[in-house]
């Protein structure tokens with residue numbers, strides 16, 4: 001079984017000491033009173049999952065897709081999904097969907113996104129895990145996650161696997177800012193104040209994740225300047241070379 005069993009989940013420390021300071025102040029993590037509830041809920045989900053498939057589920061091929069805000073992750077993922085048969089799970093879209101649901105969790109997420117900060121790992125990983133379970137795809141793109149080392153560690157612990165590859169879209173800041181200001185999709189974070197914060201968070205917290213996976217030989221860096229079609233040519237070459 002590729003997913004880690006719930007026993008391991010409950011035995012593991014919530015975060016390593018390096019992870020606890022990695023994302024940001026603990027102030028915005030789950031309130032202490034909410035944590036046992038979150039773990040219990042996860043425990044139930046894992047138990048029922050193990051029962052439903054006899055524990056033989058094949059591990060999907062997972063690609064994390066990283067890059068700065070506006071580097072073109074979503075644009076390229078749409079093309080990869082259509083040409084290479086991947087499910088496209090955008091962490092940002094999943095969080096925005098939770099906001100749209102009107103849940104209490106959604107209110108917290110909205111405040112964090114407006115400030116360009118990172119949503120607590122417990123929330124994001126659980127939403128991604130559920131989306132993966134519902135999708136049950138053999139090839140999955142996880143777009144815009146993990147955002148920080150704590151996210152990465154939480155994913156590997158809770159979902160129980162590492163990505164097979166990590167795609168990193170490398171784009172200059174001025175180009176990213178220009179694209180975001182021109183996106184025009186009504187996103188609450190597409191304004192210059194929040195964009196500046198997102199760029200800082202990207203440099204300080206997301207780049208270390210890229211560095212970590214580089215040290216494990218998993219990162220494929222793509223030059224994200226040029227037209228979307230030009231960039232996709234490099235992406236196509238990469239995906240065509242993979243043993244999927």
Ligand SMILES: Nc1ncnc2c1ncn2[C@@H]1O[C@H](COP(=O)(O)OP(=O)(O)OP(=O)(O)O)[C@@H](O)[C@H]1O
Nearest residue numbers: 068069070071072073074075179182183226227228
């Ligand atoms: N190569 C490109 N050249 C010019 N504009 C682009 C290019 N790729 C994407 N765009 C446009 O730039 C904007 C941002 O692209 P996209 O949403 O794909 O980025 P992203 O990395 O997913 O951003 P975010 O992290 O904010 O979700 C969109 O309006 C998109 O149409």
Ligand SMILES: O=c1ccn([C@@H]2O[C@H](COP(=O)(O)O)[C@@H](O)[C@H]2O)c(=O)[nH]1
Nearest residue numbers: 091092112113116117118119144145147
């Ligand atoms: O794993 C994640 C992904 C996203 N966020 C928050 O959402 C916004 C927007 O994300 P996009 O990927 O750019 O759509 C991001 O700035 C974060 O505030 C997150 O916390 N964790």
Ligand SMILES: [Mg+2]
Nearest residue numbers: 073074092144
């Ligand atoms: Mg996006």
